[in-house]
Structures are given as structure tokens and as C-alpha cells.
Amino acid sequence: MASTIDIKLSNAGKYQVLNVTGKIDSETSDKLTKKLTEVISSGQVNIILEFSKVTFMSSAGIGATVKALNDCKMKKGNLKIAGIQQEVKNVYDLLGFSGAFQFFATVADAAK
Amino acid sequence: MHKKFIDKYKLKDIEYDLEKSFKIHAVSSEISKHRKKLDSYISKYDINHSNLFLVAYDEIITNIAEHSYKYDKSKMIRIELKIKEKILYLEIQDNGPAYDITKKRAKSPKKQFDKGAEGGYGMYLLKRILYKIDYLSEENTNYIYLQFNAAKIKFPVFEP
Numbered sequence: 001m002a003s004t005i006d007i008k009l010s011n012a013g014k015y016q017v018l019n020v021t022g023k024i025d026s027e028t029s030d031k032l033t034k035k036l037t038e039v040i041s042s043g044q045v046n047i048i049l050e051f052s053k054v055t056f057m058s059s060a061g062i063g064a065t066v067k068a069l070n071d072c073k074m075k076k077g078n079l080k081i082a083g084i085q086q087e088v089k090n091v092y093d094l095l096g097f098s099g100a101f102q103f104f105a106t107v108a109d110a111a112k
Numbered sequence: 113m114h115k116k117f118i119d120k121y122k123l124k125d126i127e128y129d130l131e132k133s134f135k136i137h138a139v140s141s142e143i144s145k146h147r148k149k150l151d152s153y154i155s156k157y158d159i160n161h162s163n164l165f166l167v168a169y170d171e172i173i174t175n176i177a178e179h180s181y182k183y184d185k186s187k188m189i190r191i192e193l194k195i196k197e198k199i200l201y202l203e204i205q206d207n208g209p210a211y212d213i214t215k216k217r218a219k220s221p222k223k224q225f226d227k228g229a230e231g232g233y234g235m236y237l238l239k240r241i242l243y244k245i246d247y248l249s250e251e252n253t254n255y256i257y258l259q260f261n262a263a264k265i266k267f268p269v270f271e272p
Contacts, residue, residue: 025147026174027140033230056147056163058170059237063230070228087163094164094240095221095233096268 004028005054007035012111015080016044021053024061032061036068045077048110052083057091069101078102080110113192113203116248117257123194123201129157130195138177138187138206143170150193157195160262165200168241171234172204172213172256180208180254199243200260210249213238213256241265 005022016039024032039047049065069079080102084092092098104110118124132153136142147166154162173189181187190205218236238245244259 023144025140025144025170026178027144056166058167058174059231059234060174062233066225066233067228067230074228087161090161090164090267091167091237093267094237094265095225097221097225100225 005031007032009039012048012107015046015048015107015111017048017050017082017107019050019053023056024054024064025056025058026060029058029060029064033064033067036064036071040068040071040075040077045072045075047072047077047079048104048107049079049081050083050107051081051088052085054088055085057088059091062091062095062097065101066097080104082107082110113194113201114248114250114255114257117203117246117255120246121201121244121257121259126194126196128194128196128201130193132193134191134193135188136173136191137185138181138189139183139185140174140177142185143173143177146173146191153193154195154200157198159195159198159200159260161265162262164241164262164265165260168238168258168260169202171238172258175213175234176204176206176208176254180206180211198262200258202258202260204256204258206254207252208254210254212247212249214245214247240268 005028008019010017072079082104136146177183192203194201216235218239219232221236224232242258243261243264246257248255
């Protein structure tokens, strides 16, 4: 079976939450990028990526989140990541991005 | 596995815990399907940071499929996996244009991040994750050798 991701939108305070499920690789990262672009273009520039159900992240997925963080900050917003599994966070850590992104255990923590 | 890799990395006479060979079509759906299959084999051997190995594997296979084969589903990529005492040995073969991946410069992730770049992180990740990576081209076949040893991964201390 090919990779799929599912993205559900919700809200937490001023934040638009993208609840992502699945594996983010070169096959599926376009879907994440497209959704992030839609959300940011609609004016929602404070975003939380809920990643507790993301089980794999390739460099394509990292790239999608870097671009989105940059786009949000250019519009005076922010992008945070919640619930990321350590095995997935290791990819951010290897790139030295642990301090560049804000990681939280839960959406509630990220939305404070 | 190519004899030159066997000799160079002293792989002769090793009694592997697992030896498997695969062939996949150079399309995204097969790459991700096969990655899942690989994960199911690896998970039986309690390999630390196996997810990182799959990231590196995914990077290389996707590069071949995209750049060498332009996602031509008629093209095949051959993979040989061996495991011994939690170390993974992989050889990947393709018949695309010769391209020595070991000579590709890894871009600085910090510089890429500062530009908000969507790409350019793969090569850096490969060099961080893999203990050894080697390449040779012979008779229109490219051979990439990978060795993964979780104990050798060093997480950097710099922060963008």
C-alpha cells in the first residue's frame, strides 16, 4: 500500500491546528505543503502541527515544515509542533533544528 | 554484493542474521510500500534508531527514482539487505546514468533553514545517519553501499 497522510483541521485558541496522521515522505509531503499553503494564504498564520500520529518523516517532510515556519514568521505568525514522537524528532535533532522549532507535548501546551 | 565492497569492507565469511534481496519499480508508491516491508524485517532485530536508517534509505532510493529514472515505472532498483549484530549492510543497484552520490556536497541545514528552503536537507542527513556510504559504477550499473550502525550516529550540538 502506498503512503498516505490524513490532515484534519481544528482550533486551539488563536491557533489553527493541523492534526496529521501517517508517514510524510516524498509521496505525501506535497499534500502537507498544499494544506499549509491553503491555511497560511487564508490568513491563519499561527499554526500548530499535531504530529503524535506521524510515524515517519523524510527530508521532504522536514522541508515542508521549514517552509511553513518561514512563511508564518514572514507574516508575523508562528508555527509550533505538538506531540511529535522521538523517533521522528530525531530527524529534526540531526539537522540541528531542535531549537529552531518549538516542540510541545500536547496541543494544549502549544496553545498557551 | 559487489566483490569490491566485500573486499574493501571485509564482508567475506560473515554469517549474517538476515540476508534479503528485493527489486522495486522506480515509483513513489513502491518506494513507500517497500520501506514498510524493510521496516518489518528490521524490527525483528531490535535496531536502535531504525527510523533514521529508513530516512536514509528513503532518501537514496527516491533520488535514484527521481533523478536517474525520472520515476519511470519500467525501471527497476535492486536492493540487497544484510543484518549482522544490529549493523545493517545494504547495496543498491540501478542502471541509470552514473552518479557518484558520495561526491555530492551536503548543504548547510542552517543556511537552508535561514532561506526557508523546502529542499536541500537530504544529503546532510545521509552523511549524519550512515556510518559508511560508497559508490562504484561498472558496466552501466551503479552500486551504492551503505552501512548503518546506530552506535556511530552523532547528534550535532549546533542550533540555527
